[in-house]
Amino acid sequence: MNRTELDSALTALLEAKPGASDVNLTPGKPPQLEVHGALGPVELGSFRGPLTPEDTRAVADAILDGSRAHLEALEATGSCDCAYALASGMRFRVNVFSARGSRSVVMRILAMEPPSLESLKLPPIIEEIPKLVNGMVLVTGATGSGKSTTLAAIVDRINATRPVHIVTLEDPIEFVHRQKTGTVNQRELGSDFQEFSDGLRAALRQAPKVVLVGEMRDRVTMEIALKASETGHLVLSTLHTVDAGQTINRITGMFALEERQLLRSRLAEVLRYAVSQRLLPKEGGGRILAMEVMGSSLRSRELIQNGEEGDKTFYRVIADARPMGWQTFDQHIVDLFKDKLISAEAAKTYCSDASVVTKDVDVIRTARGEDTSGIEKLEMAYTRKIR
Numbered sequence: 001m002n003r004t005e006l007d008s009a010l011t012a013l014l015e016a017k018p019g020a021s022d023v024n025l026t027p028g029k030p031p032q033l034e035v036h037g038a039l040g041p042v043e044l045g046s047f048r049g050p051l052t053p054e055d056t057r058a059v060a061d062a063i064l065d066g067s068r069a070h071l072e073a074l075e076a077t078g079s080c081d082c083a084y085a086l087a088s089g090m091r092f093r094v095n096v097f098s099a100r101g102s103r104s105v106v107m108r109i110l111a112m113e114p115p116s117l118e119s120l121k122l123p124p125i126i127e128e129i130p131k132l133v134n135g136m137v138l139v140t141g142a143t144g145s146g147k148s149t150t151l152a153a154i155v156d157r158i159n160a161t162r163p164v165h166i167v168t169l170e171d172p173i174e175f176v177h178r179q180k181t182g183t184v185n186q187r188e189l190g191s192d193f194q195e196f197s198d199g200l201r202a203a204l205r206q207a208p209k210v211v212l213v214g215e216m217r218d219r220v221t222m223e224i225a226l227k228a229s230e231t232g233h234l235v236l237s238t239l240h241t242v243d244a245g246q247t248i249n250r251i252t253g254m255f256a257l258e259e260r261q262l263l264r265s266r267l268a269e270v271l272r273y274a275v276s277q278r279l280l281p282k283e284g285g286g287r288i289l290a291m292e293v294m295g296s297s298l299r300s301r302e303l304i305q306n307g308e309e310g311d312k313t314f315y316r317v318i319a320d321a322r323p324m325g326w327q328t329f330d331q332h333i334v335d336l337f338k339d340k341l342i343s344a345e346a347a348k349t350y351c352s353d354a355s356v357v358t359k360d361v362d363v364i365r366t367a368r369g370e371d372t373s374g375i376e377k378l379e380m381a382y383t384r385k386i387r
Contacts, residue, residue: 001058001062003065005046006045006059006063007086009044009046010023013042017042019036020035021035021037021108022106023106024106024107025044025051025055025056026051026104027050027052027053027104029041029050030049030050031043036285036287037279053101053102053103056102059105060103060105063082063096063105064080064096069190069191070096070190073190074097078098079098081094081172081190082096082172083174090109091174092110093108093172094106110175111149111175113175114152114156114176114177115152116157117130117153120150122289123325123332125293125295126154128273128325129154129272129273130154130158130161134229134232134270136225136236136267136270137236137271137275138238138247138274138275139237139238139276139277140238140239140241140246140274140277141238141240141276142278148174148214149175150275151238155210155236159181160181161181162209164182164208165182165207165209165210166184166185167184167203167206168186168212169189169213170212170214185206197218197220197221204224204228209233209234210236211236213225213235213237215237215240216238216251218254219255222254226270242276243329244276244318245315247274248274248314252264264306265305267304273293275293275294276292278350280333283340283343288336290332290333292318292327292329292332293325293326294321294326295325295326300321303317315328328352329350329351330351330356334347334361337361344365
């Protein structure tokens with residue numbers, strides 16, 4: 001399959017299957033499309049049945065198009081990331097990787113335009129992030145939880161409202177930002193710079209007010225980001241961590257033991273927000289975002305500097321700061337259940353503290369007049385048994 005055939009096949013597929021998020025091409029399986037978190041078989045051009053290793057290699061070769069940087073990365077590490085665009089403007093974030101000697105391809109479908117904060121319906125406190133003039137903001141979560149989407153919306157708001165220079169360092173570029181009130185320069189790993197640390201170091205010589213770093217992958221990048229935050233820049237980035245506490249632990253773990261106390265003090269001063277995300281199954285189909293948000297206060301800075309101990313935890317500090325607009329995952333999840341956007345089972349499955357969420361969910365169910373004792377289900381089971 002050459003690029004022309006691939007473009008035609010992808011265009012036809014996406015027109016027939018709106019709402020899809022990923023295309024998965026794996027040897028031994030037919031082409032698959034992920035819709036609302038579930039994979040299903042589809043036809044992709046002439047590919048209808050199980051794909052052969054030759055099929056997936058042909059697609060990978062068409063996407064990589066002989067790129068030396070990407071082929072070297074694939075050879076050295078077993079995988080590579082790149083962007084792929086159709087003539088229509090539709091774009092994909094692509095990962096090509098080796099598995100049991102064959103090549104597999106996963107293509108994440110990207111929006112044509114960066115999303116707006118309004119369209120994402122995020123907690124109101126997120127509206128404060130684009131107003132920041134310095135410091136660090138970290139958006140964390142598992143792969144595919146929407147971190148890049150949230151950051152793209154924040155950058156879009158800054159771009160629309162502030163006459164500042166914004167430099168983004170991405171792997172790969174996902175959302176293309178048009179020039180608005182701000183000036184945006186988007187740079188891609190592998191073609192415009194070789195390491196995030198190199199790109200960030202260079203960005204600080206490009207007179208930016210805002211720098212987006214695709215991911216804080218190592219100590220060197222974090223060290224440069226801290227210096228940038230301390231010297232008047234706003235640094236936005238991501239980490240693959242599940243909540244605020246793990247985020248702080250991951251960052252401190254990048255540094256040697258003798259460096260950590262100073263690192264904690266510096267981080268406490270520059271961290272403005274730690275935002276964590278999870279996608280939950282939505283009632284009626286699809287997925288919905290649950291978000292933990294921690295800002296900066298005397299209590300949170302003390303925890304960052306000294307660590308958690310006893311009942312002094314990030315969970316407790318965030319929960320107590322709800323009047324300030326902060327929220328734990330559990331508080332947001334209970335709200336989603338109260339609004340009938342998720343099921344009780346989803347609430348209990350995706351929460352952080354099952355005992356807290358179960359109690360709050362049962363209070364809501366009782367107020368709705370639902371049985372929460374489980375006795376009715378036991379009686380029904382017993383009746384079926386004796387029959």
